[in-house]
Amino acid sequence: MPRRQLDYSVYLVTGREFLPAGKDYYESLEESLQGGVTLVQVREKNADTGEFIEVARRTKQICDKYNVPVLINDRIDVHLAVGTAGIHIGQTDCPLPLARTLIGPDAIIGLSVRNVDECKRAIEQSADYIGIGSVWHTSSKDIKGRRCLGPDGTGEILDLLDGTGVKAVAIGGIHLPNLPQLLHGSISPKTSNTLDGVAVISDIVASQRPRESASQLREIVDSFKRARLNLKGQKGVFSIIDAVDQAALDKEYLVKKVEGLMRILEQETPLINQLTNKVVMNDSANVTLAVGASPIMSTNPRDVYDLSPAIGACLINFGTIDDKEGMKVAGRQANVNRKPLIFDPVAVGATSFRRENAAELLAHWQPTIIKGNAAEIGALAESTEVASRGVDAAGSGFKDPAAVVKALARKRAAIIVLTGPTDYISDGDRVYKVSNGSHFLEKITGSGCQAGTLIACFAAASRISYLQNNEPFEDDSQLVQGDMLVAALAGILVYTVASEAAAERSDVKGPGTFRSALIDELYNLTPEVVRHRAKVEIL
Numbered sequence: 151m152p153r154r155q156l157d158y159s160v161y162l163v164t165g166r167e168f169l170p171a172g173k174d175y176y177e178s179l180e181e182s183l184q185g186g187v188t189l190v191q192v193r194e195k196n197a198d199t200g201e202f203i204e205v206a207r208r209t210k211q212i213c214d215k216y217n218v219p220v221l222i223n224d225r226i227d228v229h230l231a232v233g234t235a236g237i238h239i240g241q242t243d244c245p246l247p248l249a250r251t252l253i254g255p256d257a258i259i260g261l262s263v264r265n266v267d268e269c270k271r272a273i274e275q276s277a278d279y280i281g282i283g284s285v286w287h288t289s290s291k292d293i294k295g296r297r298c299l300g301p302d303g304t305g306e307i308l309d310l311l312d313g314t315g316v317k318a319v320a321i322g323g324i325h326l327p328n329l330p331q332l333l334h335g336s337i338s339p340k341t342s343n344t345l346d347g348v349a350v351i352s353d354i355v356a357s358q359r360p361r362e363s364a365s366q367l368r369e370i371v372d373s374f375k376r377a378r379l380n381l382k383g384q385k386g387v388f389s390i391i392d393a394v395d396q397a398a399l400d401k402e403y404l405v406k407k408v409e410g411l412m413r414i415l416e417q418e419t420p421l422i423n424q425l426t427n428k429v430v431m432n433d434s435a436n437v438t439l440a441v442g443a444s445p446i447m448s449t450n451p452r453d454v455y456d457l458s459p460a461i462g463a464c465l466i467n468f469g470t471i472d473d474k475e476g477m478k479v480a481g482r483q484a485n486v487n488r489k490p491l492i493f494d495p496v497a498v499g500a501t502s503f504r505r506e507n508a509a510e511l512l513a514h515w516q517p518t519i520i521k522g523n524a525a526e527i528g529a530l531a532e533s534t535e536v537a538s539r540g541v542d543a544a545g546s547g548f549k550d551p552a553a554v555v556k557a558l559a560r561k562r563a564a565i566i567v568l569t570g571p572t573d574y575i576s577d578g579d580r581v582y583k584v585s586n587g588s589h590f591l592e593k594i595t596g597s598g599c600q601a602g603t604l605i606a607c608f609a610a611a612s613r614i615s616y617l618q619n620n621e622p623f624e625d626d627s628q629l630v631q632g633d634m635l636v637a638a639l640a641g642i643l644v645y646t647v648a649s650e651a652a653a654e655r656s657d658v659k660g661p662g663t664f665r666s667a668l669i670d671e672l673y674n675l676t677p678e679v680v681r682h683r684a685k686v687e688i689l
């Protein structure tokens with residue numbers, strides 16, 4: 151007989167030592183069950199056996215009222231004494247095969263997994279589920295200096311589980327603000343496998359209002375699962391595929407969408423916060439204004455936190471990496487407020503300092519769109535095909551750029567934009583190739599940075615467009631609402647088409663005059679000119 155199926159959505163791991171002063175454990179437990187906890191693990195690190203059995207017995211009594219199963223942390227004897235649904239064991243606890251013979255075929259066994267090798271062993275040993283962690287730093291457990299997995303490390307492990315029947319929860323440092331980032335950012339790169347739930351201690355146990363804490367977590371997990379279910383059978387997962395899916399494969403349709411976004415920018419003037427480098431700041435602000443959006447260049451952590459609800463999109467360009475704390479807060483808040491987050495990892499492959507900073511930021515928040523030249527995209531994709539030289543890409547690019555952007559989009563669960571003489575944009579399913587542009591773009595500083603800025607402007611417009619036509623978060627499949635693939639295309643197309651128009655002007659004599667003419671052409675650009683000039687191919 152197959153073992154009982156559990157609902158892992160919001161998995162409470164108990165810890166009486168984390169309760170707020172004066173809060174009773176059983177009262178807190180009952181409130182969290184009322185809030186929507188779906189599974190409970192009794193974890194007693196300091197109790198004697200008799201006390202552990204008593205806590206587990208009373209915990210089970212309360213959970214039974216809500217039809218919520220109970221598992222026991224580490225202790226097979228306590229599980230057997232109380233008759234719970236099963237156990238959770240760690241890598242240094244009783245070996246899983248022995249635990250199985252001791253507790254019989256019907257009980258659930260969960261195993262902690264910290265890396266790919268441990269996951270492979272868990273599958274071989276037929277664990278019912280694995281607890282993947284620690285995702286982030288936590289003060290609830292000493293993780294002995296081990297590297298936190300982050301959402302992408304979690305996703306790599308999830309890839310191995312596809313088709314095995316082994317369920318997975320993530321654990322460690324999970325709280326309401328980082329939950330959307332975790333769920334979306336851990337979608338596995340190869341198989342699009344997802345977490346079955348999240349296990350938390352402090353977010354619920356240390357809360358004064360565990361009912362609310364549990365219900366907020368549950369709401370986010372449920373809506374994520376609902377949306378993933380709706381998406382099953384559809385192809386692309388990172389952009390909106392609506393009734394006109396086939397039309398999205400048509401250049402006419404795409405150009406019409408871009409035109410619509412241009413109008414929205416003019417009408418709505420979204421505020422675009424740009425944490426960008428000192429070299430390009432002024433030009434970036436000017437191109438933002440030229441297309442109808444409004445720039446703000448705030449970097450202070452407190453300021454970006456307060457601004458986040460009001461902005462249309464956030465750009466993080468780490469050309470000079472001066473404001474890492476601000477970048478962390480701005481990106482995290484963009485995720486919390488579900489605003490488009492555009493990441494421009496300038497020269498990421500050039501030094502270990504940059505690689506480490508990019509990894510740190512990417513573990514902290516989930517970008518919506520990542521834009522880079524061949525060297526930058528190559529570094530993120532861990533490809534050796536294109537070398538990096540300062541901020542420029544050395545060499546002509548990849549043999550198969552479409553395959554590179556597609557694979558990286560899947561790995562990062564983000565839209566990828568590869569810039570160069572020809573631009574490639576992918577959501578992991580479709581790839582758009584844009585062949586517009588001017589040789590002058592290589593002769594002015596920060597052209598790539600300005601392209602990133604315009605992508606951020608159009609991402610804001612795309613979100614506005616979505617919200618004008620839909621209920622907020624009607625489709626919860628994405629961290630950010632709106633078609634971000636089209637937004638990225640719009641940013642690239644508008645910038646490169648304007649550059650062509652600027653280069654053709656008789657008053658443009660070189661890079662200096664081109665730079666001013668480019669801003670004028672962006673300002674005067676009409677949807678008709680974009681339509682006329684657009685060289686977009688759908689690969």
Ligand SMILES: Cc1ncc(COP(=O)(O)OP(=O)(O)O)c(N)n1
Binds near residue numbers: 191239260262291349
């Ligand atoms: C769901 C879940 N995942 C991981 C753990 C950690 O278990 P372990 O590695 O055995 O560490 P301790 O909890 O015993 O400190 C867990 N408890 N639950």
Ligand SMILES: Cc1ncsc1CCOP(=O)(O)O
Binds near residue numbers: 287322323350351353
């Ligand atoms: C038990 C455990 N195992 C890995 S991290 C962790 C603690 C999780 O606690 P919190 O949810 O408070 O970070």
